[in-house]
Amino acid sequence: MFDAFLQGFQFILRVDTYLYIIAGLAAGMFVGAMPGLTTVLALAVLLPVSFKVEPMLGIPFLIGIAKGGIYGGSIPAILVGIPGTGASIATCFDGPSLTRKGQARKALEMALYASVAGDTISDIITIALIGFFAALVLLIGPPEVFAIIFLSLVLIAGVSGESGLKGAIAAFLGLGLGFIGTDATTGATRMTFGLEALSGGIPLIPLIIGVFAVPEILLAVESKAPRFVSGRVDFSRAGERLRWHEFRASIRTILRSTAIGTWIGAVPGVGQVVAAFVGYSAAKRASKHPETFGKGDLDGIAGPEAANNAVNGPTMVPLLTLGIPGDNTTAIMLGAFVAHGMRPGPQIFQEQGPLLYGLLITMVLSNILFLAVGYILLKPFAYAIQMKKAYLIPLIVILAFVGTLSTGDVSDLGIMIVVGLAAYILRKLEFDLAPLVIAFVLAEPIEYSLSQTLLYARGSVLNYFFVARPIAGAFMAAAILWIAWMSVRGRFKRAPRPAEP
């Protein structure tokens, strides 16, 4: 195995591979930055490019798109509070506040450095522990997926909102919206109110644009300020750069989030959105100044951005070792392999070991290019946000509509507008809509894994969780202990410090 690893280095000294990566990264960042255009769509459209060139060019190209796309999604999240992809929803908590303070460039740089660091470290861990991750995949079934999502929800809960009750209402709304459509386990249509447009469920893109973009647009029109950035900022430059001491202060957060993202990436079916939320929650909990979170804290950028990119490395493992893609991104990459007659699976490391290690090493090295391409691209965006709203808002409106229509279904436009107006009203009533979105995203996997688990358990649920599936049992126990600790800790804290102002 180590031999194959060393032989892998022969594949990485090719200039054309890096040109393809650069093209992929730039394309990914552009698509990611457009709300409505998803990385998966870009991968699917550009997949045939990989049919025409050899795997050592085509697969790094696709990897570039995937890596760049996640970072690209954070650009509009930071600048105007509209996540470009689902992975950057958590970046919306602190991004726009930083932009208002004139720190857009700092935030974009923090997102870039955190993304690159998260990606690089998780790639290296993946290569070092590929055998371990491969074995782990087969230990993770529906009960473990359910338990891990449940624990993630418990960790996320209560972090974002000020009011627990309003947060809970928003979360239940999100769950309800998530259940609309076709029941994935039985195929029955439900909660569609007889509307055909809803029979396939509410798609994520119109929902995200509705929840985030429409209220931002309406609120921006309402406010009298001429720009998104407050007036006291020097507009001649692209804004202040991130200082070393600011980055150093976030290193702990980046490492913590990288660990979280790497673990979540090793579990098929959980994904970047959850990783980003858990990364943000953990950063806030560990912070010495949690009160600044949500009001423009650079740690609030580093937390989710390192976590969502760290998912990338381990998601490649089930694809490479079993030939089973864990998500849409890797499912499309599978196409790039099989179109060349290579089917990843148990034997691929014996048959194609050097090439695979070459690809994995390229994944690590491509992060250097990621840094460079991202650095060049973030400046124009940092400039653009300083434009007057009179120019920017029409642009955002157009992007919101074009993005929604990119799914090809006109009824999505109706969904976006209805959701958007409702979101605007809820925002006015000081509801935090993050719990709504996270609940919406998780409604389907949590329901699906739970119903699978119940089928496996055949009626004896407790026994199944804690005896038959000890890993799932451990996660459930951790979640329950955490809930207990959080409720008890509150009492401990309140008692000894009554004098605090």
Added chain:
Amino acid sequence: MRRRMLLLAAVPALAAALLAPLPAQAAFPDRPITLVLPVSAGGSHDLHARGITSIIGDILGQPMIVKLMPGGAGMQGTAFVAKASPDGHTILFTHNGFDLLVPQTQKVTFDSLKGFKSIARVNYAQPMFITHPGAPFKTMKDFVAYAKKNPGKVNLGHSGVWGALYTPAVQLIKETGIKVNLIPHKGGGPGLQAILAGQDHVGGAFATQARAHAKAGKLIPLAVVGDTRIEGDPDFKNVPTTAELGFKSVSFTMERIFMAPAGVPADRLKVLRDAFEKLMANPSFKAFMKNIGEPIQFMKGEEYDKLRPGRYSEYTGLIKEMTKK
């Protein structure tokens, strides 16, 4: 500053210009053809479609663009094509389950039989029943016998209700009267994973996905669905068919078919049918199919249209049988 603004404003304008339909002309196709897939990215249909659309554009003289419309168990994309303007510029790449079976299990806004005409069948895939080495049986007969002795104990995984692996499973249940614990998975990949992890006793898979694992000894093929063994397949030629084993009604194979709305004028339908026939002889297409490990089993649209009413009523009977309490 100003130049940059103009540039930024130009992007959506350009996008709008590209999206706007061009005026209709006599020649067909006179603009890109949209190929709707009622499935999500990354599956075998998506892969077929990516290969086909990268080649067929040269035959048609216009590009063919894939549009993925998953959701509603395939019915959203299907309904979209059924309602699309029947000018031949919107066509569907689906399979017989979405075409004729699923529409009978839920309320849909189109007529499956009268609403579509076939353009071509590219190939079909025979599902296999598979198990893992730790299971208490090694053959199909033993599995059925074991399931009869232990009702409800066997976990039988599939890729989704009325999907390509669920339908043969319920055909088997209906024919043998066994009681099993049917476990849904989100597609064939997670289903295969549950077999490899030993969580499901029996599952389904197609040859392309099962091959590497069968070679490594991690899964055991029990039976191939249908009445012919997988033609010319060195790894699975010894796997018996369900027909050989006496399960005559276990016959659901997944046929990959291209469909057009029934209202497409005959001359345009002919252009599309001819293009697909030409595609089958195209060397790059043949090479692509060989690489992805899928056969070419072409059937003309006219011939496939003749098969559809029979399939439709066969599925009606199966659904009635399986949903009665």
